[in-house]
Each structure stands twice: as structure tokens, then as C-alpha cells.
Amino acid sequence: MTLAKSAPPAQVAAPDPPPAPVGAGKGRGRRRQTAAAHVFLAPWLIGLVVITALPMLASLVLSFTDYNILSTPRFVGLANFERLLEDPRFWQSAKVTGIYVLVSVPLQLGFALLLALILDKGLRGLAIYRSAYYLPSLLGGSVAVAVLWKQIFGYDGLVNQGLAMIGIQGSNWLQNPDTALGTLIILNAWTFGSPMVIFLAGLRQIPEELYEAARVDGAGWARQFANITIPLLTPIIFFNLILQTIGAFQAFTQAHVVSGGTGGPVDSTLFYTLYIYQQAFVNFDMGYAAALAWVLLLVIAVITALHFTLSKYWVFYGD
Amino acid sequence: MRSMSRRSLLAGAGALAGAGALTACGGVAGGSGGGAGGSGGLRYAFWGNNVRQTNYQKAFDLMAEENPELALKVEFADYEAFQERMTTQMAAGNVADIFWVPSPQVMTYYSNGLYRPLAEIDTLDLSDYTDADLQDFLLDGEHNTMPFGIFVPVVRHNATFAEEAGLDQIVTGDWKQFAELMKDYSAETEGRFGTAYSADADLPFEGWLRQHGEQLWTEDGKIGYSQEGLEAWIEYWEDLRTSGATPEIGQQDGVTASWEDAGDLCLTWFGNSNHIVDDATFFPDYDFALEHLPVASEAEEGHQFLYFPRMAIYKETSEEKASLAGEVLSFCTANVETQKLTGLTMGAPVNPRVTEEYREFATEDETSMLDVVTVDREVDRRPRYEAPPGSNTWRQVMVRVLEEITLGSSTISEGAASMIDEVSRGIERAAG
Numbered sequence: 001m002t003l004a005k006s007a008p009p010a011q012v013a014a015p016d017p018p019p020a021p022v023g024a025g026k027g028r029g030r031r032r033q034t035a036a037a038h039v040f041l042a043p044w045l046i047g048l049v050v051i052t053a054l055p056m057l058a059s060l061v062l063s064f065t066d067y068n069i070l071s072t073p074r075f076v077g078l079a080n081f082e083r084l085l086e087d088p089r090f091w092q093s094a095k096v097t098g099i100y101v102l103v104s105v106p107l108q109l110g111f112a113l114l115l116a117l118i119l120d121k122g123l124r125g126l127a128i129y130r131s132a133y134y135l136p137s138l139l140g141g142s143v144a145v146a147v148l149w150k151q152i153f154g155y156d157g158l159v160n161q162g163l164a165m166i167g168i169q170g171s172n173w174l175q176n177p178d179t180a181l182g183t184l185i186i187l188n189a190w191t192f193g194s195p196m197v198i199f200l201a202g203l204r205q206i207p208e209e210l211y212e213a214a215r216v217d218g219a220g221w222a223r224q225f226a227n228i229t230i231p232l233l234t235p236i237i238f239f240n241l242i243l244q245t246i247g248a249f250q251a252f253t254q255a256h257v258v259s260g261g262t263g264g265p266v267d268s269t270l271f272y273t274l275y276i277y278q279q280a281f282v283n284f285d286m287g288y289a290a291a292l293a294w295v296l297l298l299v300i301a302v303i304t305a306l307h308f309t310l311s312k313y314w315v316f317y318g319d
Numbered sequence: 320m321r322s323m324s325r326r327s328l329l330a331g332a333g334a335l336a337g338a339g340a341l342t343a344c345g346g347v348a349g350g351s352g353g354g355a356g357g358s359g360g361l362r363y364a365f366w367g368n369n370v371r372q373t374n375y376q377k378a379f380d381l382m383a384e385e386n387p388e389l390a391l392k393v394e395f396a397d398y399e400a401f402q403e404r405m406t407t408q409m410a411a412g413n414v415a416d417i418f419w420v421p422s423p424q425v426m427t428y429y430s431n432g433l434y435r436p437l438a439e440i441d442t443l444d445l446s447d448y449t450d451a452d453l454q455d456f457l458l459d460g461e462h463n464t465m466p467f468g469i470f471v472p473v474v475r476h477n478a479t480f481a482e483e484a485g486l487d488q489i490v491t492g493d494w495k496q497f498a499e500l501m502k503d504y505s506a507e508t509e510g511r512f513g514t515a516y517s518a519d520a521d522l523p524f525e526g527w528l529r530q531h532g533e534q535l536w537t538e539d540g541k542i543g544y545s546q547e548g549l550e551a552w553i554e555y556w557e558d559l560r561t562s563g564a565t566p567e568i569g570q571q572d573g574v575t576a577s578w579e580d581a582g583d584l585c586l587t588w589f590g591n592s593n594h595i596v597d598d599a600t601f602f603p604d605y606d607f608a609l610e611h612l613p614v615a616s617e618a619e620e621g622h623q624f625l626y627f628p629r630m631a632i633y634k635e636t637s638e639e640k641a642s643l644a645g646e647v648l649s650f651c652t653a654n655v656e657t658q659k660l661t662g663l664t665m666g667a668p669v670n671p672r673v674t675e676e677y678r679e680f681a682t683e684d685e686t687s688m689l690d691v692v693t694v695d696r697e698v699d700r701r702p703r704y705e706a707p708p709g710s711n712t713w714r715q716v717m718v719r720v721l722e723e724i725t726l727g728s729s730t731i732s733e734g735a736a737s738m739i740d741e742v743s744r745g746i747e748r749a750a751g
Contacts, residue, residue, distance in 0.1 A: 068749070069410045070431045155570045155580065172569030177726060261399065262715055265573065266722045281403045282712055283745070 063290035073287065080291035090292065092267045093275035096181060100271065101248040104188040109240055112192035116199035117229075130197065137193030145187070146257035150174060153183045174258055177268035184254050184269060195240040202236035203229070234315040242307055249300050252277065272296055361643055364394040364415035365630075366401035370597075371664055378660040382650045389647055409433065416636045417644050420464060420629045423711035426540065427749070428631070430708045434463035435632040435641055442645030444653050447672045455625065458705065465648045466627030468666030470591040471695045472522035474613070475598070478606040480511065480586045489587055490610040494527075494555060497613040501564040504586050515576035516565040516725075517589035518556035519718050522626060523612060527552050529701065530618035540707030540750075542742060549735040553724060557731065574721040591626070592688045593666040599684045609687045611694070621701040625692070628665050667692035709749025713742045 063080055065073035084090045119129055139145045152158045153173035160170035173179045206229065214224050230237075252273040255263060263270030263278070276296070280289035365375065372395050383390040394415050396404055402421050408414045409431060420428055428434065437443055443465070445453065456466055474497075476489045484504060490497060501513025517523060525535045531551070534543035559565050568574055571581035578598050582588065583605070588598075592609060599607045614622075630651070632644045651657055655676040658668050663685050668674045674689060681689060706713065720738045723729035729737070 069406055070427075154572065171567075172572060175569040175573050177722075260573075260575075262718060264719060264722055266719065266726060266728060281406065282715070284406065284711075285748075 059290040059293060062287050063294050065287040067287040067290075068284045069286050070284070076287065080288045081295075083288065084291060084295065089267060089270065089275060093263070093270045093272045096263075096268065096270050097249060097251075097272040099181060100185060100188075100251060101245060104185040105241065105244045105248050107185065107189045108192050108244060109195055109237065111189050112194075112196035112240070113199050113233075113237075115192065116196045116203055117225075119196075119200055120203040130200070134193035134197055137191045139191075143253060143257050146254045149183065149187050149254070150258060175265050177265045180259075180265060180268045184251075184258065187254055188248065188251065195244060198236055198240055199233070202233050206232045231316045232318065235317055238307070238311050238315045242304060245303065245307070246300055249273075249296065249303075360390050360392050361417060361640055361647060362394060362415035363391040363647065364401070364405070364418040366396055366398045366419060366421070367664070368397070368597075371661075374661050374664075378651075378657045381656065381660065382647070386646065388643060389650070391647070412635065414633045414635070416633050416640050417630055417647055418633065420631055422626070422628070423706050423714070425458065425464070425629065425705040427708040427711060429458055429463070430749075432634055433631065434458075434461075435634045435636060437462045437465060437632070437645075437648075440632065440641055440645035440648075442642050442649065444649040447653060447670050449671075452669075452671070456627070464629035464631045465652060466629050466669045467648075467652050468593065468628045468663075469669055469692050469696065470522060470593050470626040470628070470666045471623070471692055472520075472526040472612050473590065473592045473595075473609045473691055474514075474523075474611070475588045475590060475595055475607055475609050477583075477586055477588075478608045480605070481608075484508070484586070488610065490613050492613065493616045494613045498555070498559055498564070501559060501587070502562050505562075505564045510584065512566050512581075512585050513564040514559065514587040514589065515571050515581050515585045516556060516560050516568060516574060517576060518553055518721050519575050519714065520589045521714055522591050523589040524552060525624065526612045526622070527555075527615075529622040529624060530612075530615040532617075532619065534701075534704070536704045536706055536710070538702070538704050540704075540746065542710075542739060542746070543704070546732075546735045546739055549738065550731050553721070553731050553735060557724065560725065568722075568725050574718055574725060591666075592691050593664060595684045595688055596662060596664050607684060607687075609691045611691060621699055623695040623698050623700050624703040625695060625700070626666075626703075627669065663688060671696075707746055707749070709745040709747070710742055712745060713738075716741050 062073060064075060064077060066076045066079075067073035115133055119126060119133075123129060136145075150157075154160075155172040155175075157173075159173065163170040171179070173183050210228050210232075211224055214228060219227070250273055251271055255269045255271045255274050256277070259265075259269045259274075261274070261278070261282075263274050272292070273296070276289050276292045279285045279292060363379070367375075372393075376393065379391050379393065394404070398421065401419075402424065405414065405418065405421075405424070405428075409428075414433060448456075453462065456462055456464070458464055474490050481487070481489060484507075489500065491500075504513040505511065528534055528544050528548060531548060533545065533548045537543045556565075560568075565571070566576075566581050566584055570584075571577060576588075578588070578594075578601060582598065583602050589612075595607055595609060599605075630648065632641055632648070636644060652668070653670050653673060655668075655673050658673055658677050659680055663677075663681075667689050668677055674693070678686065678689060716738050720729070720734040724731055724734045
């Protein structure tokens with residue numbers, strides 16, 4: 001990231017030279033280049049159309065149908081969207097996902113920033129620490145870690161063994177509806193490596209002279225952090241916020257593994273994506289699942305747009 | 320490099336990209352050739368764990384040695400993934416030639432025309448079965464699936480614990496007497512429980528219903544029990560749980576008791592007869608034995624039932640492949656050598672001759688299983704009906720309702736009513 005302190009001096013633009021006459025040979029060469037570009041773009045373009053755009057279009061159409069995968073879809077208009085308004089499990093999944101996003105994203109970003117600040121102090125063996133802290137990000141969304149989580153927060157898990165040492169008998173954290181979602185939020189916060197690395201890169205871009213000048217003016221650590229680090233890091237915070245928010249809305253694997261695909265106990269870990277999955281592949285209610293998916297897409301789009309709109313009030317690009 | 324012009328390079332790259340894209344669109348894991356008349360080998364789809372996959376592969380290798388035409392292309396997955404893949408394959412008309420049928424989907428697959436009538440497969444050897452056996456195999460009056468095992472509901476007990484407690488037999492009377500024994504055992508032993516909370520155990524639940532004059536499903540594809548019947552079952556388990564005869568729900572890792580977490584805490588365990596084969600290996604220091612369910616004092620004769628895991632031949636499979644598939648079905652069900660390799664994780668052999676031949680090699684646990692199944696097989700039984708289309712999620716619904724009840728967020732009556740309502744809606748929706 002480059003922080004421009006001031007606009008570059010205005011320059012008088014020289015008039016463009018008159019375009020050289022394009023010869024037949026040059027035109028052929030340009031057409032060849034264009035053709036080559038299209039050929040090399042083709043795999044991506046085909047993928048976009050066949051694997052992303054067409055299925056999205058199909059799911060939009062299916063959201064207006066009653067479709068059980070095995071028989072012909074039947075057009076039902078807006079019935080699927082009306083149905084979800086009266087579906088208590090839809091509201092429960094929206095609530096679970098909302099809490100998860102609201103709590104886990106700030107927690108994860110805060111933790112990532114804290115670790116990045118510590119690592120930015122120039123520790124010996126920084127590369128090792130960075131890799132070690134990044135590792136959970138690679139593993140965090142995996143089935144293996146979700147299984148590990150069950151061992152940590154289970155009835156005889158590590159957490160309860162630790163509590164037992166101080167005389168407290170813990171419960172099965174994953175089977176208690178009051179704590180099950182919390183354990184998944186902790187799991188998400190634990191995968192702070194990816195935003196941490198981005199924060200670290202951002203911190204490295206802040207000019208040291210600013211801190212030196214602040215110190216000369218008598219600013220302490222907190223003042224420097226509040227008036228230099230945070231403002232100059234806001235584009236990075238914004239970037240991480242967008243990515244992690246979208247990711248949190250789409251959280252699936254951990255809840256699926258930890259709850260055995262049920263979203264239990266009593267739907268306390270029924271993430272929205274898990275509910276979509278249940279409707280589509282367990283209940284074979286593909287039309288309703290498609291409607292749910294489109295609602296999620298719209299919600300993410302609105303929240304992302306809101307983030308961008310509000311960003312002009314708090315994100316400082318330095319230009 | 321002048322051997323290839325840029326035009327040729329671009330053309331080649333384009334061709335490769337196109338071919339790659341097309342390749343990505345076609346086929347399913349492990350199965351080219353397709354069930355619908357492809358020219359490749361037979362596709363065989365089933366589910367399980369790695370041990371089962373290895374054991375079945377050995378059996379398939381033996382089969383291919385004896386008849387190279389029967390070399391199979393295996394499509395294997397765990398239980399949930401298997402069902403998802405089957406669904407997408409059904410939608411694509413690309414189902415394996417031979418496939419196992421998950422219990423909640425038996426009638427769903429039937430209603431979608433997946434099964435090929437087996438009467439027209441003359442390579443399928445049914446000579447070992449009695450007419451009564453064959454009658455049991457029918458679905459909606461048709462012989463269109465082939466059972467390859469038998470489960471019955473059982474109470475499995477830890478024989479080591481029982482011996483320590485001076486108990487020879489655990490199930491000696493009706494459900495009430497059993498509950499009293501479970502409560503007494505829990506009260507008298509430190510850190511142990513009479514049984515695990517098992518209100519969600521499907522076969523024992525069905526056994527309870529049949530003993531009390533109800534059934535799980537009716538012949539015309541409806542719920543076969545009343546709200547009162549369901550409430551009575553849940554009340555029975557709530558009484559055991561609240562009196563301390565079962566571990567806490569958290570201790571057994573949810574209302575669906577985890578054998579790994581609570582298997583060594585409980586004297587008894589409700590479940591299917593076949594589970595002893597895998598479960599016993601988890602606690603090698605203990606001996607286990609199987610008994611039938613307690614019997615309600617008012618139970619009428621014929622309440623016993625057999626559950627058959629089934630496999631089927633895909634309707635769209637070609638004549639030639641269907642004939643070969645018949646041989647595979649025979650090899651899997653009528654050959655004791657196959658059974659020796661696969662073991663009895665899918666229950667007692669359905670073929671009575673194979674059952675008797677297998678006894679010679681059976682372990683103690685397997686013998687215990689064969690014994691309980693044989694007893695139920697020999698009694699007259701009232702008809703049993705499979706889960707109708709749209710009811711495939713009934714077990715998940717039941718678990719959720721039981722969670723609400725055990726956590727106190729719902730009464731037994733409310734839970735039972737909501738379960739019946741939700742399952743009924745699924746059935747009605749499937750019926751259109």
C-alpha cells in the first residue's frame with residue numbers, strides 16, 4: 001500500500017502525437033493478439049458461464065418452483081418466498097447466522113490485529129511465528145479441525161479437564177444450546193491467520209517517520225495507535241471486514257461436522273447455509289432451497305453495499 | 320522452436336481448453352459407462368466405513384476371479400454422501416447398475432421408478448428361500464429389491480458388567496420391570512448407568528409401537544402411530560433419564576447416544592442387532608451379548624419384525640448388464656465365502672442356508688446376533704411397511720423434538736404433536 005501525502009505537481013500535458021497510420025500487417029497482428037487473448041480467456045469464460053452463471057440462473061428459476069430433484073419442477077410463483085416468512089426454522093437460521101456474523105467477525109479481526117501488532121514489533125523468528133499463526137486459517141474450515149473441536153469441547157474434552165483441575169464440572173459445550181454457537185464463534189476467531197497476515201502487511205506500509213514525529217510531539221503508544229495506526233490501517237480493516245463478513249455468512253463446515261448436519265442442539269447451530277443444505281439435499285426441497293439461497297445472496301449484497309456506503313465516513317485512503 | 324506455429328499453438332490450446340471444459344461436465348466419481356446401457360463394467364454403489372469398503376472389495380475381487388465378467392466399478396461413500404450422490408444421479412438418470420437402498424429412501428426410490436423387477440432376472444438364485452421369505456421381500460407386492468441382511472431391534476448388554484453385578488440375564492420381563500432394573504443398577508453402581516438414553520433408536524421404537532398395537536408406517540403410506548403412542552414412548556425414556564438411569568444428555572454426546580463416549584458407562588444399549596459387530600471391537604476388554612426387547616404385557620403375537628437392508632438393480636440398466644447384475648446379487652447373498660469376507664456388519668445373512676454355513680466361522684458376538692435374528696425369523700410376524708416417500712427426515716425431526724423435550728423447551732405432548740405434524744407434512748408434500 002502506498003500512502004500519497006499530497007497530489008503530484010500538475011504537469012502540462014503534451015499533445016498526443018498524431019496516430020500512426022495503421023498498416024495492414026499491424027492490423028492483422030492486433031487481430032491475432034485479440035484472438036489469442038480470447039483463446040486464453042476461454043477456459044475461464046466457459047467456467048464462468050457453465051459453472052457459475054448458468055447454475056445461478058437455473059437456481060433463480062428454480063426458486064419460483066416446487067422441485068424435488070426427481071420430478072419436473074412445477075411453477076409456484078412467489079410461494080417459496082412467502083413460505084419462508086412463516087417458517088420458524090428460517091428465522092432461527094437467520095438469527096443464528098446474524099449472531100455469528102456480528103460476534104465472530106469483530107472478534108476475529110480484533111484478535112488478528114492484536115497479533116499483527118505484536119508480530120510487527122520485529123520479533124526474532126518472525127517467519128516461524130507468522131507461519132504458526134497462519135496455520136489455523138488453513139485448517140480452520142476443515143472437517144479435521146471441527147472434529148478436533150468436538151474433542152476439545154466435549155463432555156470429557158480438554159476444556160472440561162482444565163475446569164476439573166480447579167474443581168468445576170463443565171457440561172458438554174457442544175450439546176448445550178446456550179454454549180454451542182459460542183464454541184463455533186471461538187473456532188472462527190481461532191482462524192485469524194489470514195486477516196492477520198494482511199494486517200501485518202498493512203502495518204509494514206505505515207511510514208516510520210509518522211511515529212517518530214508523533215513521539216517527538218510527546219504522543220504515547222495509545223495516542224500513536226489511535227491517531228496513526230488505526231487511521232492508516234482503515235483500508236486494510238475495511239478489506240478484511242468485507243471478506244470476513246461474507247465468509248461468516250457462508251459458514252457451513254464447522255456447524256455441519258459439529259452438529260452432525262442437524263444444526264442441533266435444538267437448532268442452536270443451524271447456520272443459514274446448513275439450513276439451505278438440509279432443504280436441498282435432505283428434504284429434496286430444491287425450489288425452497290433456491291429461494292433461501294437467493295435471499296442470502298441479496299442480504300450479503302445489501303450488507304456489502306452498506307459497508308461500501310459507510311466506508312466513506314471512516315476509511316482513510318490518504319489521498 | 321519452429322516446429323509449431325503460433326496459430327497451431329493457439330488452436331491446440333483452444334482445443335485443450337474446450338476438451339477440459341467438456342470433460343469437467345461429464346461423468347460421476349468412479350463410474351463411467353453409466354447405468355443406462357453403457358458398455359463398461361457393472362457399477363456397484365454402496366456405503367459404509369473404510370473397513371467395510373476393504374472387506375467388500377476383497378469379496379468383489381474373489382467374484383471377479385471366478386467370473387471376470389463380474390468385475391465391478393465400485394462407487395463408495397459414507398451413508399450421508401451416498402444418499403446425496405444417489406439423488407443427483409437419479410436426477411441425471413445415471414444411477415449405478417446395482418445400488419444399496421438406504422432405509423428412509425426405500426419407497427422414495429420405488430415411487431421414482433428406480434427398481435428393476437427381479438422376477439425377470441433369471442440369473443438371480445432364489446432357490447434357498449421359502450415362499451414366506453420371498454413374501455417378506457416384496458415391496459408393494461413386487462419383488463423389486465433384494466435383501467442382503469437382517470436386523471432386529473435388541474438390547475445389547477455388557478456381559479462383563481452384568482457378571483460383576485451378578486446378573487445372568489437382563490431382560491426378564493416387560494418394559495416396566497426393565498426400567499426398575501436400570502434404575503436400581505444406576506443407583507447401586509458408581510459412575511455407571513443402566514442404559515443410554517435411546518428414545519431416538521428407530522428399530523426399538525418400532526418394536527415398542529408394534530407391541531402396543533401400533534406400527535411405524537401404514538400400508539397406504541401414512542404415519543402408523545398415534546400421538547398418545549409416541550408420547551408413551553418418550554415418557555418412558557424421560558422417566559429413565561430424569562431418574563438417573565441414563566447418563567446426562569451431554570455426557571452421552573446428545574440424544575443420539577455416542578457409543579464411543581458412553582458405551583463403557585452403560586450396562587445396556589438399545590439398537591440394531593448388527594451393531595454388535597463393529598461396536599464390540601471398540602471396547603475389547605468387555606464381552607457383550609444380545610437380548611430381545613422387553614415385551615409389553617399386553618403385546619399381541621406377531622409384534623416381532625425383521626428389517627432388511629436391500630439392494631436393487633437400476634431400472635434403466637441394459638438386459639445384458641441386468642443379467643450380470645443378477646449373478647452379482649446371487650454371489651452377494653447366496654455364497655458363504657462372500658459372507659466370510661464381508662463379515663456381518665450388515666446383519667445376519669438373509670439366505671437361511673448361508674446363515675447355517677456361516678455359524679461354523681462366526682465369532683461369539685456374531686453368534687449372538689444370529690441367534691436373536693433366527694428366533695424372530697421363525698415366529699409369525701404381522702406385516703411391516705417401509706417409510707413412505709417424503710418421510711425420509713423423520714429421524715432428524717425426532718432427534719430435534721427429543722432435544723427440545725430433554726432441554727425443557729417443549730413438553731412431551733407438544734413435541735409429539737409437532738413431530739407428527741412435520742412428518743405428515745413431508746409425506747403430503749411428496750404425495751403432491
